[in-house]
Amino acid sequence: MSQKVLLNAKAINIILHRLACQLIENHNDFANIVLIGLQPRGVFLANRLAALLKNEYHIKNLLLGCLDITFYRDDFRRGDKPLAASKTKIDFIVEDKKVVFIDDVLYTGRSIRAALTAMQSFGRPKDIELLILIDRRFSRHLPIQPNYRGRQVDAINKEKVKVNWEENSGEDSVYLINE
Numbered sequence: 214m215s216q217k218v219l220l221n222a223k224a225i226n227i228i229l230h231r232l233a234c235q236l237i238e239n240h241n242d243f244a245n246i247v248l249i250g251l252q253p254r255g256v257f258l259a260n261r262l263a264a265l266l267k268n269e270y271h272i273k274n275l276l277l278g279c280l281d282i283t284f285y286r287d288d289f290r291r292g293d294k295p296l297a298a299s300k301t302k303i304d305f306i307v308e309d310k311k312v313v314f315i316d317d318v319l320y321t322g323r324s325i326r327a328a329l330t331a332m333q334s335f336g337r338p339k340d341i342e343l344l345i346l347i348d349r350r351f352s353r354h355l356p357i358q359p360n361y362r363g364r365q366v367d368a369i370n371k372e373k374v375k376v377n378w379e380e381n382s383g384e385d386s387v388y389l390i391n392e
Contacts (some may be wrong), residue, residue, distance in 0.1 A: 252299035
């Protein structure tokens, strides 16, 4: 197994600021915007972006939630071991709001399809956008594309993208792992 560093902490920080600025450019005051981190790994990115928007860019009244998609996935019964669900926390109305789904890696698109299905339980958003840190091109099974992307990666064959956050791994980094 070999691994290559795609992004270090400094590069991730620069990307986070760029993504925050793109959100501000497109949504201005965030009065009708909600950010939803997809469990489990998209929540780290969503929390970081929300902190940047609030603390560095002084966005007021930012709504942030997290959505568990475990039992909405089309492959949740295919594994040998039982799945453990994560927490969903959406304590605001999404009806007629613009929702921004946030996840770390866009791979096949199946997680986003599951998130779209899960979101129906909370109402009908006006629009849904997708913000991701890493866009793995050439791997999509569904016609899903991000509105905001941190970095595009051409991972092929058995290569995997691993995103580490200081909060859960002790470092901010993204690796391309070849098994």
